Amino acid sequence: MFGQLANVGTAAAGNKKQVGSRFDEEPPARRSLTALVPALLKSLACVCIATALLLALDRVLPSNLFTIVYLIPVVIAATRWGTWPAVAAALAGTAAVDFFFLPPVYTFNIDDPQDAIHLLLFLFVAIVSSNLASRLRNEKEALRQRETELQYLYEFSRRLAACFTIPDLIAAIQNYLTQTLGQQAVFFVAKADEQFETPNVGAVPGEVEERVASMIANIDLPAYTIFDQSTNSIWLLRAVHSEATVYGVIAVNIGAGSAAAIQTRTGRVEAILEEASLTLQRLDIGKAMDEAKLQLQAQLLKDALHGMLSHELRSPLAAIQGSASVLGTAPAIREDERLRSLTEAITDEVQKLDGFIQNLVNAARVTANNVEPRREWADPKDIVNAAVKLRLRRLAEHRVRISFDHDVPLINVDSALIEESLGQLLDNAAKYSPSGSVISVVARAESGQVVLSVSDQGVGITRDEQNQLGRRSFRSQRHLGTIPGSGLGFWIASTFVRANDGAIEISSRGEGLGTTASITLPASSEVSNLTLANE
């Protein structure tokens, strides 16, 4: 799909290392003198310090250590300031050895030919080690830079995943480009009618916008460079596209400066732009946009559901249930078993409907990525009891057995969400197991975690079904015609549990052999130490 750009991309990826070394490890000769002079002075200062120390040492304890000691400034200079300062340190060291320590001292002459060989050997070793050390330093720097880039990239993909709306998405892309490039970067997003969204970041020259429009309209214009005379700056433009669609154009302000500086910056920006457009494709910008739109719609739907469903539907339900409950207290009805069962049926059905509404509201919440747990330390026993109690009548045809480990630790969760999830598992257990069978609910501690499990003696679950669980609206073919349901329950439950840093696991020994669903949540580690003084 991304054939055209992928080609460019592979080429770019292929010579990326080269590009990197061209710009990151520039030879110091080309580096500006202002950066080199202090480094040279510092390495010479190191040599001076070494000389002073050796002279002092020589007075107390004459030794032959000088050549080895002079290697120290060389290595320091190489690892900190690069090759040339290290070479300078090596030369200065050689001169100092000759001048201060080789007879005749305080001259640059050498009497003993062996000393001369000694000195040349030192110079050779010093230069080789300076080279090795500075190469090490360059590699370390390259690694660090790569790490920073990766970090940006990670941050970028994380932000993309959290993007809600298209403006969010654009902000994330721009932010990424500006951070990685260190220049003003703008991302123009293409719209359906060959138009583009005008980003609201700083001023962009009119000429750039015109060019962007033509690039979005015409897929054969993948890159362009513009010199803007009014601000005296250069803009690089690059299209992000697949074979058929242009998703947008990235524009980067390179600024002004000398021809050499501009060329350096252009090379660097181009290298990163290739990378960025590749990244955008890898992250599938088109899909991301669609998802952002979907999320926006889900958010709107959620808001609508929240307001309309929960209010407009629940109010009539409240009137129905309230009226039924008042009728139920009237002596004539209370004392007649048949009539009483009718008012109870009204209440049961209202509860069921209310459960459906809650499910829809929850589903909308999950779709809109709007599950933010409000955590508080809670007793797992309370959560289990509340979930069971709410479904007492729906579970009336089953024998529910609850058991707790002695001293189950507390858990730091949003109890409402966990209660809802456990309730979904209970509903499923009741739906998929015969009436009269046992549903057992257990809360136990297990290696620093708390496990809440619901086991039934029902239809069980096949391997194939297990793989599909957790998908929204998944319902097994086996039960489609026989057992009512929306397929939302388990999906909601697993999302709510995940939001609390937990996990749901479903296990079954096979078809017809019952199912066990377990919610695992991190437990409090400190609670066992939390002793209450018996005051």
Added chain:
Amino acid sequence: MSKSVNVVLVIDDEPKIRRFLRAGYELHGFEVHEAENATEGLKVATFNAPDLIVLDLDLPDLHGGEVLERIRSWSNVPIIILSVESSEEQKVRLLTLGADDYVVKPFGMAELLARSEAALRRYFKSATESSVVVAGPLSVDLVTRSVSLNSHQVRLTRKEYRLMHILATHVGLVVTHDQLLKEIWTGNQRDNIQYLRILVRKLRQKIEADPNDPRLLITESGVGYRLQARPET
């Protein structure tokens, strides 16, 4: 309750809800006033001095929370909030603002009546009345500070009694975590709900028939605890 007939004011914009509330309350010997919006509700609350107010949160002219605050600025009359699906946070906020309890729609009349009676009992409790709070098999003597279960004395630690005492003075009504923490602990411990959870476990061991299935000391998830006035058996 000290009065022969209690007057309840229902503030709710849904006529059908007002209708069943009127029927439910009247069948239990209450006199009922109705108001369909906040303005009218505030007026009736001021001039008719009801003994109890049932207040819906979604009113057309003013949010129920605002109405609650206004009434609380001049009166301690018991107020029970009706709401459609409110978050725990919102419930806690309303209780902190001075609501006596809340009921979430849809609800049964029995539940609302139980809350109403608990709120009235607390409000009209006079000095001449007995200092003993009874909740099912449990009785708490607030003067002698003794607690008994099925007429057997129960020995509580100081903190356990503190908790028992606060819940007993609010019998039938919810008490927020915050309120309990502030009244039982001092210093840093006041913010640590874990202490409260553990204390509740210990108290349940002593007063519940089955501490794993509590019927007296009920957890209101995310909000607080309630000592059930008439526990289910």
